[in-house]
Amino acid sequence: MxxxxxxxxxxxxxxxxxxxxxxxxxxxxxxxxxxxxxxxxxxxxxxxxxxxxxxxxxxxxxxxxxxxxxxxxxxxxxxxxRRALPMDLSGSPWQPVESSLAARRPGTAWIxxxxxxxxxxxxxxxxxxxxxxxxxxxxxxxxxxxxxxxxxxxxxxxxxxxxxxxxxxxxxxxxxxxxxxxxxxxxxxxxxVGGVPEPRPPLGDDDRELLARYVDAFERYDIDAFVRLLHEDATQHMPPFEMWLRGPADIGAWMLGPGAACRDSVLVPVSANGTPAFAQYKPSGNGGREPWGLHVLEVEDGRIAHISSFLDLGSGLFQTLGLPARMD
Structure with missing residues (x-):
C-alpha cells in the first residue's frame, strides 16, 4: 500500500x-x-x-x-x-495451436x-x-x-x-x-466441486529423480524425453490464457510448436503451493534470461500429472514472489 x-x-x-x-x-x-x-x-x-x-x-x-x-x-x-484456473472454465481441452492463445483474461481472473x-x-x-x-x-x-x-x-x-x-x-x-x-x-x-485434496506422502528418491529428469529434458529441450515423464492423462494450463491441454501428445506438440521459444531456458527449483515448482527464465534479446513462468507440478504414481505454468508476461509475478528479476 x-x-x-x-x-x-x-x-x-x-x-x-x-x-x-x-x-x-x-x-x-x-x-x-x-x-x-x-x-x-x-x-x-x-x-x-x-x-x-x-x-x-x-x-x-x-x-x-x-x-x-x-x-x-x-x-x-x-x-x-471469483478467481479460477483455466480448467474450471472449460470442460474440454484446447488444441495445441497458436490460435488458442487468442482467449486471454486479465490477471484478476486467475488463481x-x-x-x-x-x-x-x-x-x-x-x-x-x-x-x-x-x-x-x-x-x-x-x-x-x-x-x-x-x-x-x-x-x-x-x-x-x-x-x-x-x-x-x-x-x-x-x-x-x-x-x-x-x-x-x-x-x-x-x-x-471436488476441492478436498487427498493427503500425499512426502516426495521420495524416485520422485526427486523424476524432477531432475524434468529439468534436464526441459533445459535440453528434448521433447521426446520430456513427454515420457508425463502421466497419460497429464494436463497443462498457462494463465493468463484460457487454453489448457491434455495428454503427452498435445503437450509435446505445443512445446514443439507455439511454445518452441522456450528453448534454451533455465529452470530454478523452488517450492510453491505445497508442491515442487520451477521458475523458468527464457532467453532475452540482450544475452541474458528474463522471467517467463512458474511451473507448479503435481506428481502422481511416478509421473508428472499436471503442470500449471503461470506466465509472468510483465505482470510482476516474479517480483511479488521474491524471485530474481534476471538470470545471466
Whole structure:
C-alpha cells in the first residue's frame, strides 16, 4: 500500500512481524492471489500499527491480527468475481495451436501461485505442516473461491488453522451456531466441486529423480524425453490464457510448436503451493534470461500429472514472489 507511510518494515513492532508469514498464508487462501495477499497483509500491518497503542491486550494479539486481516479480506472480496484456473472454465481441452492463445483474461481472473516460504511454517508439528501444505495446493485454493467470503473464512479458520468454534464466532461477531452452520455449508460446497485434496506422502528418491529428469529434458529441450515423464492423462494450463491441454501428445506438440521459444531456458527449483515448482527464465534479446513462468507440478504414481505454468508476461509475478528479476 502506498497511501500510508509507516516506515521500513524492520521498524514495525516485532510482535506484528512475527505473525506476518501465517497472515500471508491466511490472506492467500482467502483471496487466491499473491498480489492481493501481500496488499492485504500490508494493510493489516498498517491498521495494527495504528491501533497497537490502544490494544491494551484485551485479547490475544494473534486473534486481534486475524480479526483485522479477515476484515481486510472481506473488504477486498466485496463485489469481486471469483478467481479460477483455466480448467474450471472449460470442460474440454484446447488444441495445441497458436490460435488458442487468442482467449486471454486479465490477471484478476486467475488463481495465482505462492511460494511455500512465504506462507508455510518453517518448523512445528509435522502433521500440522502437512495440513498447511495441502491447504495451499492450487486445486484447494481454487475450490475455496466457490465459497461466499464469510463461509471461506469460517472453513479456513476451523479446518485449516484449527480454531475453536467459539473463537471464530468471536472473531466474526456472530454465534457458535452460525459458525457451525456456515462450516457445514462450506464443506458441502467443497465436496461438490471436488476441492478436498487427498493427503500425499512426502516426495521420495524416485520422485526427486523424476524432477531432475524434468529439468534436464526441459533445459535440453528434448521433447521426446520430456513427454515420457508425463502421466497419460497429464494436463497443462498457462494463465493468463484460457487454453489448457491434455495428454503427452498435445503437450509435446505445443512445446514443439507455439511454445518452441522456450528453448534454451533455465529452470530454478523452488517450492510453491505445497508442491515442487520451477521458475523458468527464457532467453532475452540482450544475452541474458528474463522471467517467463512458474511451473507448479503435481506428481502422481511416478509421473508428472499436471503442470500449471503461470506466465509472468510483465505482470510482476516474479517480483511479488521474491524471485530474481534476471538470470545471466
Amino acid at each position: 502506498t497511501s500510508v507511510a509507516i516506515g521500513p518494515t524492520d521498524q514495525l513492532d516485532p510482535r506484528l512481524l512475527e505473525h506476518r508469514r501465517e497472515l500471508t498464508g491466511y490472506c492467500y487462501r482467502m483471496l487466491g492471489s499473491a498480489f492481493d495477499a501481500e496488499d492485504a497483509v500490508q494493510e493489516t500491518m498498517v491498521r495494527a500499527w495504528r491501533g497497537l497503542a490502544d490494544f491494551e491486550g484485551r485479547s490475544a494479539l494473534r486473534s486481534w491480527l486475524y480479526r483485522i486481516a479477515t476484515n481486510v479480506c472481506l473488504d477486498q472480496l466485496s463485489g469481486r468475481q 495465482e501461485p505462492m511460494l511455500d516460504r512465504q506462507v508455510l511454517p518453517e518448523d512445528g508439528d509435522p502433521a500440522e505442516r502437512a495440513v498447511a501444505r495441502e491447504s495451499v495446493r492450487l486445486a484447494f485454493v481454487a475450490a475455496l473461491q466457490h465459497l461466499p467470503p464469510r463461509q471461506r473464512a469460517v472453513l479456513i479458520l476451523r479446518e485449516v488453522l484449527r480454531w475453536k468454534a467459539d473463537e471464530v464466532a468471536q472473531l466474526l461477531d456472530t454465534t457458535v451456531a452460525s459458525v457451525n452452520s456456515a462450516l457445514q455449508r462450506a464443506r458441502a460446497t467443497l465436496a461438490s
